[in-house]
Amino acid sequence: MRRTRTMRLLMRRCSRTVFLSLALTSLALHLLLVALSPLVYQSSCQLPSLGQIHRHTLGARALTNDSSTGSDSPGDRAKTPLDIRKEDSAKMDIIGPQRIAKLNATRTKIDIEEGQGYKNSSTKGARPSDSLKTGRRKGQSGSLVKKPNGSAVSKLEALFNHPLYNIPTPPIPEDDWLMKVKPKPTSERSTQMWVSDREIDYDPAYWNSTSESHPPWLRFHLGISRWQLYPHRDVNMEPLTQQLSKHRIVSAVQRPGGTQLKLVISFPNYGQAMVKPMKQERDEESNTNLYYFSDFERHNAEIAAFHLDRVLGYRRIPPAVGRLVDVVKEIKDITTDQKLAKTFFTSPVGNVCFYGQCSYYCSTEHAVCGRPQKLEASLAVMLPDSSLASRHSWRSPWRRSYSRSKVAVWEKDPHYCNTVKKTPPYDKGTRLVDLIDMTILDFLMSNMDRHHYETFEKFGNNTFLLHLDNGRGFGRHSKDEPSILAPLEQCCKIRHSTLLRLRLLSQPQYRLSDVMRESLSHDPLFSVAPLLSEPHLSALDRRLATVLQTVRDCQERQRSHRGGGADEVIYDDVSDYKTSVTPVTPAG
Ligand SMILES: Nc1ncnc2c1ncn2[C@@H]1O[C@H](COP(=O)(O)OP(=O)(O)OP(=O)(O)O)[C@@H](O)[C@H]1O
Numbered sequence: 001m002r003r004t005r006t007m008r009l010l011m012r013r014c015s016r017t018v019f020l021s022l023a024l025t026s027l028a029l030h031l032l033l034v035a036l037s038p039l040v041y042q043s044s045c046q047l048p049s050l051g052q053i054h055r056h057t058l059g060a061r062a063l064t065n066d067s068s069t070g071s072d073s074p075g076d077r078a079k080t081p082l083d084i085r086k087e088d089s090a091k092m093d094i095i096g097p098q099r100i101a102k103l104n105a106t107r108t109k110i111d112i113e114e115g116q117g118y119k120n121s122s123t124k125g126a127r128p129s130d131s132l133k134t135g136r137r138k139g140q141s142g143s144l145v146k147k148p149n150g151s152a153v154s155k156l157e158a159l160f161n162h163p164l165y166n167i168p169t170p171p172i173p174e175d176d177w178l179m180k181v182k183p184k185p186t187s188e189r190s191t192q193m194w195v196s197d198r199e200i201d202y203d204p205a206y207w208n209s210t211s212e213s214h215p216p217w218l219r220f221h222l223g224i225s226r227w228q229l230y231p232h233r234d235v236n237m238e239p240l241t242q243q244l245s246k247h248r249i250v251s252a253v254q255r256p257g258g259t260q261l262k263l264v265i266s267f268p269n270y271g272q273a274m275v276k277p278m279k280q281e282r283d284e285e286s287n288t289n290l291y292y293f294s295d296f297e298r299h300n301a302e303i304a305a306f307h308l309d310r311v312l313g314y315r316r317i318p319p320a321v322g323r324l325v326d327v328v329k330e331i332k333d334i335t336t337d338q339k340l341a342k343t344f345f346t347s348p349v350g351n352v353c354f355y356g357q358c359s360y361y362c363s364t365e366h367a368v369c370g371r372p373q374k375l376e377a378s379l380a381v382m383l384p385d386s387s388l389a390s391r392h393s394w395r396s397p398w399r400r401s402y403s404r405s406k407v408a409v410w411e412k413d414p415h416y417c418n419t420v421k422k423t424p425p426y427d428k429g430t431r432l433v434d435l436i437d438m439t440i441l442d443f444l445m446s447n448m449d450r451h452h453y454e455t456f457e458k459f460g461n462n463t464f465l466l467h468l469d470n471g472r473g474f475g476r477h478s479k480d481e482p483s484i485l486a487p488l489e490q491c492c493k494i495r496h497s498t499l500l501r502l503r504l505l506s507q508p509q510y511r512l513s514d515v516m517r518e519s520l521s522h523d524p525l526f527s528v529a530p531l532l533s534e535p536h537l538s539a540l541d542r543r544l545a546t547v548l549q550t551v552r553d554c555q556e557r558q559r560s561h562r563g564g565g566a567d568e569v570i571y572d573d574v575s576d577y578k579t580s581v582t583p584v585t586p587a588g
């Protein structure tokens with residue numbers, strides 16, 4: 001009896017040991033698995049390419065769940081593109097042919113009426129955009145409107161709450177995201193162990209599959225889709241712009257290519273930005289004797305263009321913010337670019353200046369100068385490197401001649417659009433109306449320099465157009481440039497969703513100049529001076545009226561030529577809402 005009991009006791013102890021060791025082995029295996037599968041970011045390539053961009057390697061250390069990049073504010077940890085991918089992205093407002101096709105299956109009723117931004121139950125109580133503060137600021141003065149419940153709301157919030165900016169959409173298919181997060185094959189681990197000698201300047205990168213561990217610039221990259229650069233009410237916008245304007249700059253080099261001086265700077269979390277320095281005072285108008293191709297690039301135009309693009313509901317310009325850069329501490333002292341370093345000097349009044357190397361205005365006479373060291377600049381978040389997401393550059397069919405004597409074909413041939421319409425990629429899909437969207441943006445800011453536009457190659461011809469390089473906008477407020485509208489005038493086509501938003505912006509309760517003033521008041525440089533002077537803001541309203549008049553003229557011409565029938569001027573991208581959409585009528 002006693003022996004049997006001892007045996008049973010021994011057996012129990014033995015099996016406990018076996019279970020314990022099994023559990024320990026399993027735990028160890030799990031830990032090993034976690035350690036060997038850091039998650040990286042890829043489109044066609046993977047994180048090593050990211051390492052190439054920054055001349056550093058990161059992924060090998062992305063082994064832990066520790067999100068201590070030391071830079072993200074608690075607000076960063078809200079909903080991110082990755083989270084959005086996982087959940088129903090019903091709040092994302094992207095108008096594209098594919099999406100519209102899908103909408104046929106998911107008919108949604110929204111009620112768009114003149115001045116009835118709160119009628120849609122789905123947007124009732126919607127949070128104001130995270131990138132917009134609710135507090136009243138100087139730039140908001142006179143821009144408050146009454147909600148149906150009597151409380152006041154800013155015009156910009158009212159605009160962004162409007163159903164036209166909150167069209168429910170089905171989830172975005174996996175292939176419609178520009179970048180992917182996927183487990184990194186373990187074999188590449190060793191290549192990522194290389195450590196740069198300037199490592200000390202950068203934060204350790206503990207990134208994994210959880211979006212909270214990603215820095216805002218990476219979240220921005222992961223949030224780019226086939227139809228837009230970032231979603232409406234992007235919770236990442238505030239942390240992203242905060243970092244651009246405040247983060248320590250650890251590297252500054254000249255960006256090669258292009259005609260004018262610009263820099264690429266890097267942050268400790270490996271984020272990068274394209275920097276354009278201030279070259280012209282806000283209230284200065286471009287010299288009328290300068291051709292558009294020899295005009296200065298303006299830092300405030302880059303910033304204002306980003307705001308305008310967002311206000312128009314396009315979201316096709318990379319976020320850009322203003323910053324007072326210390327030209328000594330944040331450029332001269334840290335640059336590894338010898339060519340750039342050589343061009344620094346102190347002006348007769350003691351300001352630190354530099355001019356860099358480029359084909360236009362890179363000389364002592366055109367140097368950019370700090371006061372005495374602080375220089376205003378625009379910082380635009382860099383798109384994913386082309387080794388990760390290649391872009392196609394398209395020559396605009398309405399490109400100007402870039403010659404003092406030649407005239408472009410479109411300037412001589414009023415039927416030029418008939419040729420363009422038959423030419424790929426303008427003969428199919430939304431390319432033509434996308435180009436006209438861009439035309440409207442350019443006319444509003446009077447940018448004559450849109451010689452090219454870009455698209456992400458991954459999405460082929462069926463995608464949005466990137467509106468990069470907006471520095472030559474907002475040069476003159478006292479004059480409009482009707483020739484910029486040539487594509488709209490000659491093709492007489494406009495996206496319905498664009499037209500509806502433009503009409504909304506022409507109404508007093510959403511007035512374009514008011515929402516732009518308010519939007520720009522959130523830029524850090526607002527404390528130095530408003531990004532756009534009042535005459536520039538008024539010019540926006542005047543030009544918007546011209547765009548709407550051009551559309552009406554087109555419709556009138558069409559009616560008189562062909563009689564009644566369908567409206568061929570409007571490209572119908574909102575037909576699914578037609579039953580419930582009451583057209584927004586223009587003011588006046
Ligand atoms: N935010 C960005 N991220 C990545 N690349 C960018 C970004 N903005 C611009 N670029 C790229 O850099 C190139 C040069 O920038 P940009 O056009 O603004 O400068 P530029 O001096 O005006 O050039 P150009 O004289 O050719 O018009 C652009 O053609 C574009 O491909």
Ligand SMILES: [Mn+2]
Pocket residue numbers: 449469471
């Ligand atoms: Mn340019």
